[in-house]
Amino acid sequence: MSVEVKNVTKKFGSFMALDRVSLKVESGELVALLGPSGSGKTTLLRTIAGLEFPDPGDAQVLFYGEDVTAIPASERKAGFAFQHYALFGHLSVFENIAFGLRVRPKATRPPEPDIRARVAKLLQLIQLEPLAQRFPSQLSGGQRQRVALARALAVEPKVLLLDEPFGALDAKVRKDLRRWLRQLHEEIHITTLFVTHDQEEALEVADRVAILRNGRVEQIGTPEEIYDHPASPFVYDFLGNVNLFSGRVKDGAVVIGGTSFATPETSGERDADAIAFVRPHDVRLTREPGAQTTFAARIVRCNAAGPVANLELERVHDGGPFAAQLSKEEFQLLQPKAGEQMFVELKKLKVFPEDYSI
């Protein structure tokens, strides 16, 4: 019981949008497709909806085990919400939501009272009952997106596909709507895929996150897995909030600017150039060089606004910039000042030998 794509390839001219992508979404799951622009995430979503067809080959799109690869969009029973909503401007909110029911052939079209009841229920679900007779042009962006969702849900789709559902909204509405989507999913448990380029959004909302890059799935896993164990330097870098140090792997350690950090997981690696990733909250600052391996750095700027303090630093030996994040308590205890020299300890270090590329 799932929505599945197998070996989907799609080229636009010479541009490879999807390169043998396979992905399985379990029934009732909420999965985010996360990637930079041009990574193929929207194309993948449109392929599942039937708005694009995969290039000929062994590609398959399966809804609950049924092969729908050759079935047109109008018969797939997928719900799709477009990035810019694509509401019908000449129809009221009510009629927009009812559209999918009204276009059904006579034999399967519900009677008028049933249509009205279903739309009323959906209006309640999106909390827009008083606006039923408004036109899309009279709604705010967040309201339009909710109408688009209700319209997609009205046809009782087998899968809900959302293309950058919050992309065109401002930060506050975005956050509210994100939480609302999560709640909605908890209520109706419909298999859902949504596309986003915002890693925070993906990690917060989704049950699982698939990271796409150049038309391939780079990694798929729960938000925790993705955040704590990125499979590649790309994933590490794309999730953001990370420092990058280049160094050299040698005898189960990585040497960064003359300082050697023990990294047991690289013990098998041969002598090679490497990139080490450290999240800012895994950077510790001390005034004295401690028992742990440390290197010297100069504080460039402190910003203590918000729940954590963000520091910009510069390595003394090569001037390379990096960031550190301290809790408010740590910050108050340490009282760092701009221009001051400190010793840096790296609590958690992830090393990728150089032959991986970003």
Added chain:
Amino acid sequence: MTPAAPTLHLPRRTGRHHATSESPLVRRLLIGVALAFLSLFLFVPLISVFTQALAKGIGFYAHTIMDPMTVSAIKLTLIAAAIAVPLNCVFGVCAAWTIAKFDFRGKNILLTLIDLPFSVSPVISGLIYVLVFGAQGWLGLYLNADHAKFPWLANWLNDHDIKIIFALPGIVLATIFVTFPFVARELIPLMQAQGRNEEEAARVLGASGWQTFWRVTVPNIKWGLLYGVILCNARAMGEFGAVSVVSGKIRGQTNTLPLHIEALYDDYNFTGAFAVASLLALLALVTLGLKLWVEHNHAALNDAQISSP
């Protein structure tokens, strides 16, 4: 004694002064030039059409309009427009739909071809039809050939005395050719700007192609379509060049309104010519009125869509 209230020296307000506005003299001069030009080339001729038309009194005016030749010309013009405009409407929507919603090879060639009637002199388009369908043209040669291919077709055309040139079909063909860019040209940019998202949304919601067209596409383009139809109709009724080549100008039979005006003028019946011309001038005024109304509605709709976030 109270001390004098301090006076505030505010900068003198000199009307609305924007960086882009000109001095009053320049503004008046520009407006004056524009008005003089308009009067000379538009208002004066328009007024003179109506004064000339009524120069011999309302009785003569009515007599000219009621004349069987004039009535026949009016009828022919209306029939030609009634056939050409709906056909061009269908063609224009098809062409615009194809160009705006699909990507295919030769799209630019099609776009250029649609503009062809605008760039070709109407007389030439008329001549093309004479060369293709005339008695000495391809059709004539085919019908007069000793052993025509598809003899049943040749016989059928001969038996039913189907004539194209110097008859209604020729006039309709020439009118269609000359007016076909109007609807398409109006709709292509509109449909391109609207994109495919709403159609795609309708498809995913289960609508058939036909339902998508009638329920989503047509409501979105209706004002643009109406605008195109109005312009197309005005041109179809007023077309002279192409129709004059193919019509044969048989009075009471193949004369359209513009041709009838020329005929009256050639007869030195100037008042009569102007009387009939005033009908076309009235049509132009009605067209302008309709155009304003449509533009107003269209703009209001667009504003509503743009002003909202």
